[in-house]
Amino acid sequence: MNRNYSKFVSLLIVLTLAVSFLAGCGGSNNNATKPEPSKAAADPSPASKSSNEKVKVTFMNLWAKDNTENIATSVRAALAKFQEENPDIIVEEESIGDQNAYYTKLKTLAASNDLPDIFISKGSELAMFAKNQTVASLDEILADDVAWKEGFLPTSFNDLSTAGHIYGVPFSMLATSVIYYNKKIFADAGVETFPTTWAEFESAIEKIKALGITPIALGNKEQWVANSCVLSALGDRFTGSDWFTSINNKAGAKFTDPEFVNGLAALQGLAKMGAFNKDMNSINNDQQKTVYFNGKAAMFLEGSWAIGAVMAAPPEIAENTEVAVFPSVDGGKGAAKATSGGAGSGYAVGVKGYATKKEAIAKVLKAISGAEFAKDLAEKGEPVAYKVADYDKSNVKSLAVKYADLSAELQFTPIYDSYLSPALISQMNAGLQDLLINSVSPEELAKRIQTEYEKGN
Amino acid sequence: MNHGNSLRIKKSTLLWLLVPSIAIYTFVMIIPLILSFYYSLTDWTGGPTKAFIGFDNYRFLMKDSLFWESFHNNLIILLFTIVFQMSLAFILTSLFMSKAMRLKEFHRTVIFFPVVLSAVVVGFIWQMMYSQDYGIVNTVLKSVGLDSYIMPWLDDPKVVIYAVTLPLIWQFLGIPMIIFMSAVQGISKDIYETCELDGCTGIKKAIYITFPLIYDTIKVVIMLSISSNMLVFSHIYVLTGGGPGTSSMVLAQYAYKTSFTSMQLGYGSAVTIGMFILSFGLVLVFKWLAEVKK
Numbered sequence: 001m002n003r004n005y006s007k008f009v010s011l012l013i014v015l016t017l018a019v020s021f022l023a024g025c026g027g028s029n030n031n032a033t034k035p036e037p038s039k040a041a042a043d044p045s046p047a048s049k050s051s052n053e054k055v056k057v058t059f060m061n062l063w064a065k066d067n068t069e070n071i072a073t074s075v076r077a078a079l080a081k082f083q084e085e086n087p088d089i090i091v092e093e094e095s096i097g098d099q100n101a102y103y104t105k106l107k108t109l110a111a112s113n114d115l116p117d118i119f120i121s122k123g124s125e126l127a128m129f130a131k132n133q134t135v136a137s138l139d140e141i142l143a144d145d146v147a148w149k150e151g152f153l154p155t156s157f158n159d160l161s162t163a164g165h166i167y168g169v170p171f172s173m174l175a176t177s178v179i180y181y182n183k184k185i186f187a188d189a190g191v192e193t194f195p196t197t198w199a200e201f202e203s204a205i206e207k208i209k210a211l212g213i214t215p216i217a218l219g220n221k222e223q224w225v226a227n228s229c230v231l232s233a234l235g236d237r238f239t240g241s242d243w244f245t246s247i248n249n250k251a252g253a254k255f256t257d258p259e260f261v262n263g264l265a266a267l268q269g270l271a272k273m274g275a276f277n278k279d280m281n282s283i284n285n286d287q288q289k290t291v292y293f294n295g296k297a298a299m300f301l302e303g304s305w306a307i308g309a310v311m312a313a314p315p316e317i318a319e320n321t322e323v324a325v326f327p328s329v330d331g332g333k334g335a336a337k338a339t340s341g342g343a344g345s346g347y348a349v350g351v352k353g354y355a356t357k358k359e360a361i362a363k364v365l366k367a368i369s370g371a372e373f374a375k376d377l378a379e380k381g382e383p384v385a386y387k388v389a390d391y392d393k394s395n396v397k398s399l400a401v402k403y404a405d406l407s408a409e410l411q412f413t414p415i416y417d418s419y420l421s422p423a424l425i426s427q428m429n430a431g432l433q434d435l436l437i438n439s440v441s442p443e444e445l446a447k448r449i450q451t452e453y454e455k456g457n
Numbered sequence: 458m459n460h461g462n463s464l465r466i467k468k469s470t471l472l473w474l475l476v477p478s479i480a481i482y483t484f485v486m487i488i489p490l491i492l493s494f495y496y497s498l499t500d501w502t503g504g505p506t507k508a509f510i511g512f513d514n515y516r517f518l519m520k521d522s523l524f525w526e527s528f529h530n531n532l533i534i535l536l537f538t539i540v541f542q543m544s545l546a547f548i549l550t551s552l553f554m555s556k557a558m559r560l561k562e563f564h565r566t567v568i569f570f571p572v573v574l575s576a577v578v579v580g581f582i583w584q585m586m587y588s589q590d591y592g593i594v595n596t597v598l599k600s601v602g603l604d605s606y607i608m609p610w611l612d613d614p615k616v617v618i619y620a621v622t623l624p625l626i627w628q629f630l631g632i633p634m635i636i637f638m639s640a641v642q643g644i645s646k647d648i649y650e651t652c653e654l655d656g657c658t659g660i661k662k663a664i665y666i667t668f669p670l671i672y673d674t675i676k677v678v679i680m681l682s683i684s685s686n687m688l689v690f691s692h693i694y695v696l697t698g699g700g701p702g703t704s705s706m707v708l709a710q711y712a713y714k715t716s717f718t719s720m721q722l723g724y725g726s727a728v729t730i731g732m733f734i735l736s737f738g739l740v741l742v743f744k745w746l747a748e749v750k751k
Binding site: 440 | 503587588609613681696700702704719720721
């Protein structure tokens with residue numbers, strides 16, 4: 001029996017080891033790291049004499065190598081140009097396409113204080129990293145180049161600052177909750193214009209359901225979709241942004257406040273009336289788009305980053321797609337022409353790299369966030385975080401134009417998971433799954449979130 | 458024996474020979490366990506600062522409903538695995554022993570094959586099988602006219618834990634079966650022949666001869682099953698991520714989630730240690746029960 005015991009004990013200890021030491025191993029896992037192709041070829045060349053002076057800057061991002069999103073291609077283009085102009089700086093990219101995997105790795109690296117020189121992070125993570133002193137404050141390099149700092153839209157640093165310091169450089173302004181709808185299906189259902197009140201919205205959903213089509217495709221397996229893309233905007237309709245500011249500053253507002261509970265109830269109401277597909281908690285956000293692209297759903301909710309994917313969809317879907325935001329709600333305190341959005345994430349800098357190669361990092365940051373980069377991105381029809389005076393609008397595709405028109409009227413409200421602590425978000429996200437399948441009441445969920453919120457104080 | 462002397466190794470040499478394995482074991486197992494215990498006494502959230510908070514994490518763990526819910530889910534998985542996997546494996550072993558079975562090699566390979574698949578692959582395959590619109594499970598149900606049973610299998614909190622147990626039972630069925638078979642092959646042919654002379658065949662042979670003679674092996678296999686099922690993680694991570702809500706959360710995933718999603722590394726370590734104690738306790742209880750039965 002003893003052998004089995006030790007086998008068993010060893011299995012358990014392996015797990016313990018995995019949990020406590022993943023942190024240690026993560027740093028040495030360089031499998032995904034590939035030097036920029038141009039530099040990789042140049043490295044073994046006779047120029048080894050000067051290679052001593054080369055500075056290596058690591059850049060971890062969540063755009064897979066074959067990602068065709070506009071932001072990814074713009075960043076890669078800017079980096080390639082930067083490499084040509086600055087042969088003494090080598091940018092080593094590490095790309096992890098899966099968002100959950102990316103943030104897991106990021107947090108693991110943070111736990112061992114091994115963050116890359118430049119990486120992408122959400123505001124909420126940055127606040128935590130800042131508390132743990134694993135990210136560098138960027139106040140100094142921003143102050144050194146006033147023109148660069150002033151170039152950004154004034155509100156774009158909001159999501160990326162904590163305790164009065166800036167920890168991240170924004171690269172785009174995005175809405176996290178945009179309703180993409182198929183106007184043909186709406187017309188078939190007898191709904192000519194997108195609803196402007198909640199009652200109209202609900203009746204439109206009923207009509208679409210009567211056609212045998214899923215009104216809203218939702219893929220919430222990874223749990224952030226219901227929060228970032230639905231609740232952040234819908235909740236604000238009920239609570240107004242002042243409520244969230246108060247929550248974030250711990251200035252008295254509670255998650256159990258009736259306004260927020262009403263927001264949760266509205267979300268549950270949608271689920272109860274069958275607005276979503278039944279397998280919403282077991283498919284992910286890519287699969288929710290697939291459902292929509294197959295014409296089996298009339299709407300899906302995702303951030304403005306999905307524009308590219310929609311335009312690449314089959315033409316009969318892409319051409320019929322329009323964008324909108326949630327209609328206004330009765331008695332809601334929030335503005336109607338608003339949706340959750342902001343910089344959301346930005347480039348942040350690991351404290352270790354910052355200590356030794358501040359100048360090189362600053363140069364790279366400017367290349368992938370500054371005027372030229374922003375212009376390139378804007379010409380693809382993406383909302384940017386940088387003031388771009390005049391750019392060529394001719395290449396902007398139709399849906400992007402529609403989005404640009406929509407977003408021009410919009411006011412951005414806080415994205416919940418850019419501000420709230422990871423522990424709180426994790427509780428909230430799991431709870432939202434429960435809420436959507438009606439296994440917890442809005443009041444009960446609000447209480448749970450509030451308990452977790454108070455724990456964090 | 459006389460030549461015993463020539464084979465005798467000096468004690469000091471023996472110790473030196475053991476040093477490498479002891480060193481590896483210490484660094485890879487013992488030290489992490491101790492460190493994990495140390496972390497569990499702190500409020501570490503990553504980064505350089507951690508404060509010692511004594512047993513607060515454990516006090517909280519005792520009252521953490523999610524932890525006990527996860528344990529409960531582990532127990533459900535464990536129970537179903539032991540009951541169905543073990544009995545299936547035993548039945549299959551008996552079949553393999555009988556002369557009626559044809560193509561034994563082929564069947565054995567097919568049944569053992571899933572064991573070598575990666576858990577992630579298995580998770581994805583079953584996720585597709587359970588899919589509401591395209592999944593084979595619902596398609597089969599539809600074709601045999603059981604339309605009322607069609608559902609999104611991974612979305613109903615009452616069903617999901619059984620839905621995630623099934624792939625586990627399927628995938629690892631080969632392990633107990635192979636072990637049982639090798640144990641059965643160790644049973645002397647004489648015993649079977651004798652009992653056949655006494656008129657004992659088929660099921661009776663399995664119950665009165667095979668089962669008692671491989672009882673010790675079964676115990677071992679069940680213990681292995683307890684330890685591996687307490688650690689189950691990847692399948693559920695891929696299939697549901699613990700959802701919907703927390704209805705398919707298991708201990709390993711709870712530890713992972715606390716540590717790396719919520720970044721409460723101190724509390725996450727406490728969860729791991731709690732898991733260790735519970736699993737160890739389960740094995741001890743089982744061992745005690747099994748001994749008494751004999």
